[in-house]
Amino acid sequence: MIGNRTGLLAALLAATMLSSATPAFADGTVKVGVLQSLSGTMAISEVPLEDAELLAIDQINAAGGVLGKQIVPVEEDGASDPSTFAQKATKLIEEDKVVTVFGGWTSSSRKAMLPVFQRFHNLLWYPVQFEGNECSPNIMYSGAQPNQQALPALTWAEEKGYKSYFLLGSDYVYPRTANLILKKHIAHDGMTLAGEEYVPLGGTDFSSIIAEIQQSKPDIIINTLNGDSNVSFFKQMAAAGLTPDKLPVMSFSIAEPEAKAMGPSLLAGSYTSWNYFQSLPGPTNAAFVAAYKAKFGANSVVDDPMVHGYEDVMIWADAVKKAKSFNPTKVRDAAVSLGFVDSPLGEVKFADNQSMVQTGYIGQLQPDGQFKIIWQSPGPIEPQPYDPLTFPGKSCKLH
């Protein structure tokens, strides 16, 4: 697998442009579910993610499909609503008879779908960084666990000499859990916590929080705000004279599309931690970015969750080939025994706990809206669903 995908991608790119992916034979097909929010507040992030998942399906089909069958994606709209996600997941499995589902973004959507996949013994591929603290045999977690995004950011900041940390987030499960873990490590490493604040999702006023930041004078802000609140926060920080060059901000929810939308001039110089940046070197990533731009326009950008969604489809296909079966149980067994594969993210594999082994990167936003990679973990990081400092004694053993 390693090394040959680059050439394949280039060939596929040409092939996808020549012919649409309609299969010539009706019974030589297999259905998979693609379940993202195509409407509602999350559509902004999930539509491009779905595009990346469909791109992977197109490329696999153009190369002949899997086990001689063309993949037919059945698209459903989760509508940014957890109960809709659960309902559509049931529909995909029961009525459409899909063999697996790619989808979800928010932790609440994943938590709502989990019982559905357990009940029907199906398999969900979840592509977004999350708070860990969950371990299900019916989900493949390719997005970062806290020890692959939040903790590498802390390691980098400590190496840089920052001592005092201010934690700011939107008020829901991911920031609360990520900060719980960060606080344990900040205390354990002998650093100080300057402050911790949460605003409701969609919150627009940061005047009081900025006053508290000015008073507590942290070395760095660790920002787990989600969505539009980031724009308000950075604009109001700039208005208060606290631009990223004066007070560094490390964000966990700002990737290339968000930076593009918020305006790189506002955010330039701020930091972010991911397992993928569009600017990553290497031919596999170059081919992926080229294929995406060829399909969705030269101005489109790609980000970490999109690449995870794309790679989930690719690894699913590899696992099906290895298992010689579409059966979800056999596929998940094969997926964790594939070993490292070459991907746009670099070398990745699924560990025995069904989370992805992957490298952590720190990027600094440049005025052109792309991130300059300024730090990376010494090697791929083993995923830890349960942080040993925060949840001692809990472990995730699935295989």
Added chain:
Amino acid sequence: MHESAFLLGQVFNGFSVASLFILAALGLALSFGLMRVINMAHGEMLMLGGYLAYMTLQIVPGPLGILVAMPVAFLGAGLLGGILEWAVIHRLSARPLDTLLATWGVSLVLQQAARNLFGAIGVEVTAPRWLNHTVSVHSGYFKGLDLPDTRIFILIVAAFVLGGIALLINKTRLGLYVRAVNQDRATAAAMGVNARLIDLAVFALGTGVAGLAGVILALLGPVTPTVGQNYIVPAFLVVILGGLGSLVGTTIASLMIGLFTALIEIFVDVSVAQVLLLVFVILFIQIRPQGVITVRTRALEG
């Protein structure tokens, strides 16, 4: 930073938040007060103002773009508001629930239109460089106090808008008609006031103010298709707390909410402050259901 400087800073922040609420809620208060129309598309007028600011800044970049954008957004949103009133709202005038549903539909249409025209992820509007400074106190009792120019600018704009509308309502002939229709629609009509035209003018004025507010909000917040939804709930809160349709009430309610949140956030985090604010409003409405200011009007009896 000195404790007193921090406290004064929070009082300033309270006024700053209040000025945003005044701008966001004023248009709603106007149309709600006069016509009993619950305009669910009011937030989308704020959104429209933000996008008009974005377009204006494309044509007039540079330091004064934002000053050009304000009248453009006022006229643009006012025009759309006028069309909305003429095409939808006055045709449903005696049916408040239908108006609620219809304007909600309009808000969805406008959100989707923005999404189709400009994309789902919003556009960039940044404050001009001349606003990116702070007024700082370097010595004395309030040493360490930093007041952002942007927030001072918004306070001034809010004061001007409020003053302008107060003058319009209290000192002009149009204002006299508005007050007359507000007090007793039937009698005003019998006296020869064209109530239909007054409705149209007030609704367009209200949405125009919302458009202008959208430009101001874009200095401190995002410009996305759904941005209006962030402000619509606080705006309704202000209108209800202030007393239906009263400018003074709207102003006092904005200040109450702004100062309440800014001062309570010294002690609790933002989420808890939101809860306490809503509890405060619920209690206030229990004790004083008519809001801060009671407007004498027959419209409430009909």
